[in-house]
Amino acid sequence: MVFVMAASLLLGGSTELMAEDVTTITVAAFPDQDSGFEAILDDFHEKHPHIRVELEVADFDDHHQTLLTRIAAGSNVPDVANVEIAFVGDFVNRGGFENLTAEPYNAGRFEEDIIGYKWAQGTNDDTGNLIAMPLDISPGTMFYRRDRLDELGVDIEDLNTMEDWIEVGEEFAAEGDKWLFADAASVYEMIRRSGDHQFFDDEGEPIITSDKFVRAFEMAKEVRDRGLDGQIGEWSNEWFTTFQEGTALVHTSGAWLGGHIQNWMAPETAGKWGVSNLPDDMYINWGGSFLAIPEDAENKAEAWEFIEYVTTNVEPQIAQFEAANIFPALLEAFDHEIFEEPSEFYGGQNVRELWLDAAMQIPEVNTNRYDNIAEDIVGDALTEVLENDKDIMQALEDAEQLLRRRMR
Template sequence: MRPRRLISVLACAAMSAVTVTACGSGGATNQTADGKTELTVATFNEFGYEDLFKEYEASHPDIKITQRKAGQASPHHQNLFTKLGAGSGLADVEAIEEGYLSQVMSKSSQFNDLKEIGPNVDNRWLKWKTDAATTKDGKLIGYGTDIGPLAMCYRKDLFEKAGLPSDPEAVKSLFATWDSYFAAGDQFIAKSGGVAWFDNAAQIFNAMHNQHEVGYFDKSDKLVVESNPKIRGDWDAVTKAVAKGQSAKLVAWSNEWNTGFKTGAFATKTCPSWMLGVIEAQAGAENAGKWAVTEAFPNGGGNWGGSYLTVPKQSKNAKKAAELAAWLTAPEQQIKAFKAKGTFPSQVKALEDPALLEQTNAYFGGVKAGALFAAQAKKVAAAQYKGPEDGQIQENVFSPALQSVEQGKNTDEAWKTAVQEAQKAAK
């Protein structure tokens, strides 16, 4: 448990005048026994911060950092929203995963504006990364940590068997647009001997959908599932590909999906930078060199993944917390975190660092993966505007609806169900 100084008013009154000053409302309530300011940092999964915390404490002897680390993003954010509702219990610095960012933005009044309390760090990040954490009235509630720029991964051996080009440069034209991607899928399916083109419909649909200017809501937070033709256009394109046999129909993160990498159940994968590690772990050593990644993604760039560091207004040491968050997300520290845990940087200077640009991946044929994904990150045009329930609709409405199509449900009926469920979620 993190140490706290919990002293009653009567106990404070009995103390010396020097001690009492620390008991008032303006005192440093989060202090250790030796008088250091304690800053709590709540994260999940692996941010690569353990050594950075020690480094910061060494250069700031008045600071003690206590980490609260959840194993997965879901329980971390459940805890976050519970404590936001309760009005107490949050850490000084709270990490937010981009999939939950729209919900946090709807509660932005409970977070500090880092432009006001933090150091001057303008223009550090890729613009789209900062824009996503900026409120309509211009408040910045999160410093960007990592990102997940998208490229395309594919099985070279399966491409060759189907008569498609397999060299990373030669396949770029196949992945130039979504039309060319699905057309290549038709060619592949005709000669693949039963191997699917992609893993599942939801993964493709999400990538397509997230490239649009707005998500399931417009910028006035009105649901636009029915009125935005781009959403139905993406649906039609993906479900048409499903009908042609392009989907392996494997639910993401299921045991069957994991096994699919090893058995060669599908030939292509929408591939954020962190997906290389997933593929290597699931496909295994016996498939080393069979998977490749190319510097291309249909219709330009895209992003899947990444987080932010926020400072809730509950923090008793908000300015010092903002200083720590700014330091952790500085270019130098982003490179150190990348070396430690592979978290891909969002800082402009970090994306130009030789340590990143020269990084190679032996499993994927020695490709300069750092340089490849740095180039892909710069192709992202803008941050998509997402309404409060955007993430819930993606995960709990459209993903299940697309799975139902893969399981045989009529496409139009599945669309009607998705629209109805989205309307319920938006209420």
Template sequence: MSVPTTRRAALGAALAVSLLAAGCGGSDTADDGTITLNLGLFGTFGYEEAGLYDEYMRLNPDVRIVEESVERSADYYRALQTRLVANSGLADIQGIEIGFVADIVANHADRFVDFAATGNADESLGHYYDWKVEEATTADGRVIGLGTDAGPEAMCFRRDLFEQAGLPTDRAELGALWADWDGYLELGRRYEASPTKPEGSAFVDSPASLFSAAVYQGQTAYDDEDGNPIPETSDGVATAWQHASTAADEGLTANLTQFGDEWNSAFVNGAFATISCPAWMLGYITTQAGPEASGTWDVAPLPGQASNWGGAWLGVTEASEHREEAIALVEWLTAPEQQVRMFTDSQHFPSSQVAAEDPAVSGATSEYFSGAPIGQLFADSAANLRFTPIGPFDTQIQEAFTEALSTIETDGRAPDEAFDAALAEIEQIVGG
């Protein structure tokens, strides 16, 4: 699973520096012929926890797998960028997060094996959703990694809070009521106006929740087809800002900072009733809310078009001393069978269409989320996703917009003024 770069609990830059100094590359071969394949990852990919490394080593006794992982992906990528420029200290296999895949595609593709040119290209690439492959493809057709998970979105909601506020809780009915974001906001007004809603609770956790989901429903989000930032003219930005700023201006949000301490606590204390919910968020909610909240949460379709938040790839570095063995390991870890296992084990939703259509995924329900048909909900979203151009500054651009949105509710800033402030900050980011 991957979460945007600043959203991880900080491990600290010192760890990233120490890992860089130590290096995680340097494949070796033991006296008995066993080779070591090193993986440089971030966050929680979950392969070790799911037992996939042990299984692969049983199937391939001549291979030893060593994973080094940095908790915070921003720290990980700063170290990786340095290694890529120096072409030194690289692991055989490096994790690539959606927040920095565009930079690698544009500036470091030559450091990675082209999976479109391997002998198993048809098999290793053919099972994916097209948009997942396209995001990791250069202008000249090189594919720099194979996809792991994806983050198709739905809407998570608190059944108990809806019931107290007198709102419907049937998933299909809610999906019809909030078929678009206007309907979602109207339901939010009903929630806020309800005399029986829980005291101190808001309809949605933050304007960022709405904005981050809606922005990728446009033809463009932050960039044009060449990866150039276009926040002023993007249809996705305009629509997302309109709806998110309305929610903030009307006080429909708890205005929490996502992944902050107060936000984490809010999953327990019921400070909000809805949150845009990529597939990996289910595990996050389960962890934060705890077992006592089982059955209070549910999942319904996302308002508007399909949207994606999150996902990663595994790339094999050209500097690897065991290139073919590393390719074979990546192909195995990302094969449909293993992607199915990662979903059933850890709810990492597949970026493989073949895996997503497997009954173990498409037929999955969640007892914690009130029996919601999570496999079908997220599979429907993934199947309807379309490729939206991405660029190297997307994470920073999104943060500028979401931070500006918070000032509307906190400081009473006018939406137009907040939008202009975000654009000014983005100009500094992109121009710098």
């Protein structure tokens, strides 16, 4: 369901202009990016009194599917489209968006200001056109229950590999109804995102039978076979409970999850959490999004004013980071004093500095228009392995064969 957040957001800012002099633009977004936009709209309206922003918010999947449908139809499109990293390869290669490096946008002048791998992901490999302007990144991280590790007498500094975590997980889960992970699938997700390729190589060939995917499946299967996951799917009520009650020792995700934990999922657990880099020296981007202008948008000039404001200025980048852990893609923002501040919610740990260090070590990762299809196919293969004990190599070979058919 899409709902429009207009009334309150159209307030504030200058009222000196006549109504006919003000252009209203629609920005289509998904949670919790909308919280980031809300944090900066008053300032945007004050500095751009001739524009009013109307947020159109839908849940993650509905937002992207509706956007695909609208772009294909060329009607009822938003002026600004918020696109998450998992979909950007498809959107960039499918077409239907403005080339932001062309006149009148000239976004190329900002290329050196944006973290490199994010700029590359929003660019069409064949044409070199920037289709989606980088908004934020999301360093992969481990959110662990500091209080539970203390009870076990374990020092986080001694946990550096997946094998280390599995050993501690077995001790933690020994009492029953406690797990290392809520779901073993998160182990696969963490490992498959590592390295400088996802599902395809630079020539667009599938690599899902590679050593990386074999290890991702093997580690997820080991966690499942040892009884170290609760088999609890993400975003379910049971999943939320693991955060609130500390029944899962670790949650792996992007830095953005920290905002959810702190703001609404488990705010009463302040001080009980810690943050660590991913095991085995994995540095990955787990989330983040872009802003694009559909070719059929009605207010392209005003849409670009909003995009330029929110992506190339330190203040709005930091305001979004403070509001919802939406990590800046703008390099200049990395020098902000916020990265020197400890977090009370995370027991006084300076989690932002840890994320900043991780962000600088993430390799450039290619995107492909078939990434979403591959993600679904390989996810189904993992389910066959975890739930039906299918041979790992056979599952991956069958998945690759199916993917090649779908690509044709």
